[in-house]
Amino acid sequence: MPASTDISTDLDDISFLGRLSEALSQRIEEQTRPLFDEAGIIVPVRSCSLLTALVEAGEASAADLARALGQSHQLVIQKCPALLRLGLITQHADPADARRKIFRLTDAGHDQLARIDAYSVRIGEVYRALFEEVGDVHGAILKALKALADKPLSERIRE
Amino acid sequence: MPASTDISTDLDDISFLGRLSEALSQRIEEQTRPLFDEAGIIVPVRSCSLLTALVEAGEASAADLARALGQSHQLVIQKCPALLRLGLITQHADPADARRKIFRLTDAGHDQLARIDAYSVRIGEVYRALFEEVGDVHGAILKALKALADKPLSERIRE
DNA sequence: CGTACAATATATTGCGCAATATGTTGTAAT
DNA sequence: ATTACAACATATTGCGCAATATATTGTACG
Numbered sequence: 001m002p003a004s005t006d007i008s009t010d011l012d013d014i015s016f017l018g019r020l021s022e023a024l025s026q027r028i029e030e031q032t033r034p035l036f037d038e039a040g041i042i043v044p045v046r047s048c049s050l051l052t053a054l055v056e057a058g059e060a061s062a063a064d065l066a067r068a069l070g071q072s073h074q075l076v077i078q079k080c081p082a083l084l085r086l087g088l089i090t091q092h093a094d095p096a097d098a099r100r101k102i103f104r105l106t107d108a109g110h111d112q113l114a115r116i117d118a119y120s121v122r123i124g125e126v127y128r129a130l131f132e133e134v135g136d137v138h139g140a141i142l143k144a145l146k147a148l149a150d151k152p153l154s155e156r157i158r159e
Numbered sequence: 160m161p162a163s164t165d166i167s168t169d170l171d172d173i174s175f176l177g178r179l180s181e182a183l184s185q186r187i188e189e190q191t192r193p194l195f196d197e198a199g200i201i202v203p204v205r206s207c208s209l210l211t212a213l214v215e216a217g218e219a220s221a222a223d224l225a226r227a228l229g230q231s232h233q234l235v236i237q238k239c240p241a242l243l244r245l246g247l248i249t250q251h252a253d254p255a256d257a258r259r260k261i262f263r264l265t266d267a268g269h270d271q272l273a274r275i276d277a278y279s280v281r282i283g284e285v286y287r288a289l290f291e292e293v294g295d296v297h298g299a300i301l302k303a304l305k306a307l308a309d310k311p312l313s314e315r316i317r318e
Numbered sequence: 319c320g321t322a323c324a325a326t327a328t329a330t331t332g333c334g335c336a337a338t339a340t341g342t343t344g345t346a347a348t
Numbered sequence: 349a350t351t352a353c354a355a356c357a358t359a360t361t362g363c364g365c366a367a368t369a370t371a372t373t374g375t376a377c378g
Contacts, residue, residue: 011286012279013211014194015204018187020300021180027304028177031312035173038313045174046334052172063356075335077357099343099356119316120171126315127170134302136294141179143293145186153190154197156285157278205364222326234365236327258326258373 014153021141041115042086047079051088051113054105059092061100088112173312180300200274201245206238210247210272213264218251220259247271 010016032045043051053068054060062080066073080103083089088109094100105113131137169175191204202210212227213219221239225232239262242248247268253259264272290296 012283013208014191014278014282015187015207017286017297017300018184018191019208020297020304021187022184024300024304024307025177025181025184027307028174028180028312031307032173032177035313035316044334048174049172061356062358072336073356074337074358078335097344097356101357119173122316123173124171126312127176129315130303130306134306135299137299137303138176138179140294140296140299141176141183144289144296145179145183147289147293148183148186148190153187153285154194156288157194157281203364220326221328231366232326233328233367237365256326256374260327 017144024137035119039115039119041112043088043112043116044079044082047083048116050076050079050083051105051109051116054089054103055110055113059102059104061094061102063100065103083109176303183296194278198274198278200271202247202271202275203238203241206242207275209235209238209242210264210268210275213248213262214269214272218261218263220253220261222259224262242268 029045036043036045049069050065053065057064057068060068062076063073065071066076069076080089080091084091086108087106089103090106092102092104094102127138188204195202195204208228209224212224216223216227219227221235222232224230225235228235239248239250243250245267246265248262249265251261251263253261286297
């Protein structure tokens, strides 16, 4: 367990917001894993979206999935071996294009997605309640992301 | 450069907030490094707080720094060799306790902190302006962190 | 004194991601 | 047809962090 004590909230420290948001990310991930374990979900938390994208596509290559997810296709390829080992996906040669290898969900993969799906409504409620409680975290982060994309810190500091 | 395209904002996905906050953390870090390079700051972005804690303490062991920073002392010890190599800190035996090794800032280390310090006022202004623009991101994240510490996701989902 | 235990430092290993490099196969231009 | 290039898959390497294990030294207590 990471040391989850104080985090500097000093506005003059350029990284303080980075540290805070990273801490939130970690906390969510570390609270998700036990939840998945209880529910018999063996999918790596970081690969859920991959499976979701795959079920939506029916079948897809690593490059397809990467495009769908906005990730690098190297990252997708790094994640796939674990999913293959867990028996959640299968890999096939593409008869039409020898470069491509096609992934498909197995029955076990569908089962896992169904288990995840069983939580989705409740999860939506939980997050909405959380935002009610603490304010619109995700809206705020989205806006901050966009603002920093439009005008990076370096530019802001020069003005 | 990480693929910085779309990120799922689907509330029903338990990890969406984790991904969002991680993206923010990454964006800040990747915008900080070039800024540091311009300013002749060679400190690893993630080790700034370590140097700050060290200058405040005057001298400190890895365990001291870990306590001050709320990090594991293993992590501190992992960061120190790089700072030693960069000539920013020195390591000394503690005459009073052979277990402890004491770190001190070198002149170069003080110089680096001075360079960082030269930005701090401006950085505070930039963040305040950012929060004016997009809302109180850091307040929201802090509250979310606290809320999840008080009542974890698993508990919230069961209710 | 000696024995258990606490505190410290450190090495090792594993995980997830980024970056880079390589090799293969399709495609388009000449 | 050859040549160049694009797309794809994959291996390798490195980074930062977490977790574990180990060794050393101090401390407290019998």
